[in-house]
Amino acid sequence: MNGTRQCPVAGDGELIHRYVAGTLEPVETEAFEIHLLECQRCQRAVREGAWVAAGLRRHRPRWWGATLRWTVPIAAAAAALWLLLVTDSNPLARLGRIDPVPEFDGLPVRPALDSATALVDQGMEAYRAGAFDRAAEFLAAAAAREPSPGIQFFLGIARLKTGNVGAGAGALITALEPPGNPYAAEARLYLAKAWLALGDADSALTHLAAIGSGPGAVQSHAAALADSIRRVSKP
Amino acid sequence: MTVALDPGARAPAVEGFPDSFTDGLYLAALRTLGDAEDARDAVQETLARALDGIRTRELPSGVRLGAFVHGIARHVIVDILRRRVRDRGRGTRTPMVSPHPSPLDQLVASEERERVRAAMAKLPARDRDLLRRCFVDGERLVAIAAELGETPESIRKRKSRALERLREILKAPAHGHVSPSDPTVEP
Numbered sequence: 001m002n003g004t005r006q007c008p009v010a011g012d013g014e015l016i017h018r019y020v021a022g023t024l025e026p027v028e029t030e031a032f033e034i035h036l037l038e039c040q041r042c043q044r045a046v047r048e049g050a051w052v053a054a055g056l057r058r059h060r061p062r063w064w065g066a067t068l069r070w071t072v073p074i075a076a077a078a079a080a081l082w083l084l085l086v087t088d089s090n091p092l093a094r095l096g097r098i099d100p101v102p103e104f105d106g107l108p109v110r111p112a113l114d115s116a117t118a119l120v121d122q123g124m125e126a127y128r129a130g131a132f133d134r135a136a137e138f139l140a141a142a143a144a145r146e147p148s149p150g151i152q153f154f155l156g157i158a159r160l161k162t163g164n165v166g167a168g169a170g171a172l173i174t175a176l177e178p179p180g181n182p183y184a185a186e187a188r189l190y191l192a193k194a195w196l197a198l199g200d201a202d203s204a205l206t207h208l209a210a211i212g213s214g215p216g217a218v219q220s221h222a223a224a225l226a227d228s229i230r231r232v233s234k235p
Numbered sequence: 236m237t238v239a240l241d242p243g244a245r246a247p248a249v250e251g252f253p254d255s256f257t258d259g260l261y262l263a264a265l266r267t268l269g270d271a272e273d274a275r276d277a278v279q280e281t282l283a284r285a286l287d288g289i290r291t292r293e294l295p296s297g298v299r300l301g302a303f304v305h306g307i308a309r310h311v312i313v314d315i316l317r318r319r320v321r322d323r324g325r326g327t328r329t330p331m332v333s334p335h336p337s338p339l340d341q342l343v344a345s346e347e348r349e350r351v352r353a354a355m356a357k358l359p360a361r362d363r364d365l366l367r368r369c370f371v372d373g374e375r376l377v378a379i380a381a382e383l384g385e386t387p388e389s390i391r392k393r394k395s396r397a398l399e400r401l402r403e404i405l406k407a408p409a410h411g412h413v414s415p416s417d418p419t420v421e422p
Contacts, residue, residue: 013394014369014376019266021373030305033266037259037301046262047342052401053370054343055351056363147317174316177309209373 007041016042020049025212026179091232095225096196096204101127101157102186116146127154132161149175153183153190160194169194185211185218192225201233256282256301260308265342267312277315281308354404362397369394 015032018024024032036042123138139155152175159168172194175187188207195203208226211219260281264274285304343351355363368374376394380387 013391017369017394018373018375020370022266023373030309033259033263033308034299034301034305036262037256037304040258043258043262048398049370050342051347051351052355052366052398054348055355056367056371143317147313170316170319174313177313177316 007039013045016045016049020046020053022206023209023212025210026176026184030179092196092199092201092229095228095232096193096198098157098160098190098193101161102154102190116142116151119145120151123158124154127158132158136162136164143171147174149177149181149183149187153187156187157190160190160197165194165197185222189218189222189225192222196229201229204229256285256304260304262342263305263308264312268315273315277308277311280311284311351401351405354401357404358397358400362393362400365390365394366397366401 015024015028019029019032032042036046119138119142123135123142126132126138127135136155136158139151139158143151143155152171156168156171156175159165159171161168169191172187172191175181175183177184188211192204192207195201195207205226208222208229211222257278260278261274264277264281265271268274268277281304284307288303288307355366358366365379368379369376376387376390380390383390385393
């Protein structure tokens with residue numbers, strides 16, 4: 001579709017502004033992006049929306065975006081210390097705490113010792129025992145052999161529990177794919193907690209809003225968490 | 236666009252194929268990856284794989300080319316995300332992409348952002364609030380309408396008029412010649 005013909009999607013505009021804001025559900029995002037490939041009108045509208053959003057947003061210091069890659073490892077280390085020292089006095093960090101961790105009910109199998117399944121078994125045994133460093137090692141090795149949303153999800157939780165917020169969030173982002181997988185909604189919930197651990201309420205709320213039509217328990221947990229964030233973030 | 240492969244023919248005409256898809260792929264990749272360099276890499280890798288797939292007739296007859304290319308793009312993007320996770324495990328650099336501000340903010344240079352912000356300040360507060368609820372908070376028109384006691388259609392019109400006002404302000408001489416509907420940042 002070229003720029004002169006009317007586009008039914010651009011005509012409404014809601015998909016575009018929700019795409020720019022990041023609140024489309026995964027299925028909507030996929031359908032819209034397929035459309036976006038061929039529709040120059042929507043491409044221009046998305047770019048315009050990005051301008052509008054950038055002009056409306058509160059200014060965040062340049063270092064946040066430009067040097068995030070350097071600050072995240074430092075922030076992750078700081079977050080671990082912060083979680084220890086400040087959690088009880090900082091309401092956002094308290095909301096970002098993961099306690100208890102998501103449960104895992106795997107069935108015992110007899111896999112080859114060096115298989116991804118064996119690594120997952122060992123990783124989840126450590127996870128259940130609360131040895132999250134060890135769990136993360138096994139799960140990372142398993143993910144390298146057989147990347148799947150489930151492995152990435154528990155790897156993300158294990159890393160968050162060790163205070164490695166950046167790596168934990170990275171694994172959880174990977175667990176969002178493919179859209180609609182059984183771990184995607186819960187991965188967003190814990191991504192929100194990762195951002196809370198870094199003190200970023202806005203990013204946490206964006207992830208919670210994107211949960212959309214996840215399982216009921218996750219949705220209600222997300223809604224309650226969003227309410228709590230808004231309450232404690234009030235100036 | 237629908238591409239039907241004829242086994243006896245050469246690959247379907249794909250001249251201009253990268254041009255027509257590049258911008259859409261770039262926006263989608265940037266939206267997920269939050270890094271302009273990685274997004275450009277994702278576009279190149281996706282188009283290379285897509286062209287290869289078309290040449291080797293991996294595209295089933297009747298499958299929409301957009302869906303085919305988007306499917307490849309998702310794999311490429313996930314590969315990049317996984318590489319980041321591995322890199323983080325090894326302690327090398329990897330950005331954690333904040334969804335707020337949007338990764339798409341990178342489409343707007345910092346000086347342009349200031350210019351848009353100045354133009355935004357000239358809009359009535361009511362327009363600004365509506366645009367914020369749409370483009371920053373991502374609310375549905377029907378939800379905004381219900382809260383404000385208006386119809387979704389009137390909210391849509393108000394949003395459309397607010398955008399038009401903003402374009403007019405940005406077109407004014409004091410704001411130079413570049414408008415947001417004429418974006419200057421190319422992938």
